Amino acid sequence: MNTEVTRDQIMAWEDQHESGVYGKQPLVLVRGAGARIWDMDGTEYIDCVGGHGAAAMGHAHPAVVVAVQAQAERLFLAPNGFFNDMRAQLLAELVKVAPSGLDRVFLCNSGTEAVEAALKFARLGTGRTKIISTMRGFHGRTMGSVSTTWRKEYRQPFEPLIPDVGFVPFDRLERMEKAVDDATAAVIIEVIQGEGGVNPASAEFLHGTQALCHERGALLIVDEIQTGIGRTGKLFACEHFGLEPDLLTVAKSLAGGVPIGATLIGTRVGEIPGHVHGSTFGGNPLSCAAALATLQTMVADRLPERAATLGERLLDGFRSIDAPVIREVRGKGLMVGIELRERSGGYLAALAEQGVLALPAGSTVMRFLPPLVITEADIDTVIAKVGLVLA
Numbered sequence: 001m002n003t004e005v006t007r008d009q010i011m012a013w014e015d016q017h018e019s020g021v022y023g024k025q026p027l028v029l030v031r032g033a034g035a036r037i038w039d040m041d042g043t044e045y046i047d048c049v050g051g052h053g054a055a056a057m058g059h060a061h062p063a064v065v066v067a068v069q070a071q072a073e074r075l076f077l078a079p080n081g082f083f084n085d086m087r088a089q090l091l092a093e094l095v096k097v098a099p100s101g102l103d104r105v106f107l108c109n110s111g112t113e114a115v116e117a118a119l120k121f122a123r124l125g126t127g128r129t130k131i132i133s134t135m136r137g138f139h140g141r142t143m144g145s146v147s148t149t150w151r152k153e154y155r156q157p158f159e160p161l162i163p164d165v166g167f168v169p170f171d172r173l174e175r176m177e178k179a180v181d182d183a184t185a186a187v188i189i190e191v192i193q194g195e196g197g198v199n200p201a202s203a204e205f206l207h208g209t210q211a212l213c214h215e216r217g218a219l220l221i222v223d224e225i226q227t228g229i230g231r232t233g234k235l236f237a238c239e240h241f242g243l244e245p246d247l248l249t250v251a252k253s254l255a256g257g258v259p260i261g262a263t264l265i266g267t268r269v270g271e272i273p274g275h276v277h278g279s280t281f282g283g284n285p286l287s288c289a290a291a292l293a294t295l296q297t298m299v300a301d302r303l304p305e306r307a308a309t310l311g312e313r314l315l316d317g318f319r320s321i322d323a324p325v326i327r328e329v330r331g332k333g334l335m336v337g338i339e340l341r342e343r344s345g346g347y348l349a350a351l352a353e354q355g356v357l358a359l360p361a362g363s364t365v366m367r368f369l370p371p372l373v374i375t376e377a378d379i380d381t382v383i384a385k386v387g388l389v390l391a
């Protein structure tokens with residue numbers, strides 16, 4: 001940390017020069033370890049924002065730190081027109097642990113890019129353009145992915161968007177049935193909607209949608225950018241249901257906090273011709289080394305199992321809070337939402353005052369995406385502090 005720069009100066013620079021697209025909380029975060037994060041003035045927080053879910057490994061996980069340090073000293077860049085040892089090992093490892101049938105991968109640098117690639121590959125693979133998404137779905141902010149994102153505040157200012165995108169109510173199979181036809185290139189869904197309010201889908205909806213896609217020649221894109229890599233109690237949320245998507249997107253937690261995105265590609269997509277897509281930084285050795293270390297550690301340390309156990313504890317704890325403002329507690333693993341009968345903003349600010357950071361999902365849901373390495377004691381503290389704030 002540069003001690004020459006004051007806290008006020010930092011906040012002034014960001015307020016003045018940042019684009020303006022983000023609302024900000026008055027904290028200057030400078031250091032993290034595991035599930036703890038520190039403000040510049042030394043105040044400690046339990047971090048249930050967790051980099052919007054990207055910090056599944058916790059902050060400064062030793063395995064990720066060592067992998068990044070070693071790779072930084074060796075090689076940052078190896079363009080995709082060449083082979084690279086780290087990229088090759090990551091691809092092999094990712095395909096090995098992925099839902100069956102996904103045996104090719106396009107590597108990029110963020111979630112929205114992974115969705116863009118999935119949309120493009122779906123158009124290529126089917127020769128169709130129609131995309132069905134879900135109400136309250138969130139798939140990213142670039143022109144293609146934002147076209148499939150529900151909230152109109154995100155979409156409307158940028159119209160015209162990509163054409164032929166329709167939205168159906170989430171978890172309503174009979175509506176999906178009406179929407180998917182033989183002009184549909186793909187259906188894009190989350191297994192548990194994240195930003196849309198931590199809304200889990202039923203097995204019936206997921207399997208029914210998959211069957212509809214097969215029947216009508218459409219591809220199923222499952223967006224696991226938030227649920228992916230351990231968070232819900234399995235490496236992929238698809239595994240809870242035995243889903244076999246044609247395209248699966250991951251990003252956030254895949255590289256232990258280092259930027260990455262990946263689009264996993266199944267056989268129904270068909271051949272992808274050369275030169276139709278690409279990325280300069282996609283598959284760079286630094287991100288690949290971080291992702292390889294993350295996957296290996298997730299499996300060796302059984303972090304998905306840990307997410308399942310601690311997630312139950314968190315859900316049970318929240319459900320035992322007796323507060324009329326709570327409408328519903330829901331989630332899976334360490335992806336948990338508390339839906340309130342009021343707007344969540346004031347409660348989230350009060351919770352931060354109590355030393356726990358959490359994030360909103362929509363206007364009335366408090367969302368908790370802690371690192372999977374969080375301790376039981378910290379889970380219990382989170383439950384107690386939430387109880388204090390909501391009671």
Ligand SMILES: *Cc1c(COP(=O)(O)O)cnc(C)c1O
Binds near residue numbers: 227
């Ligand atoms: C965060 C998120 C995205 C977008 O990822 P970025 O890395 O922010 O572009 C897309 N889909 C889902 C489900 C997400 O949670």
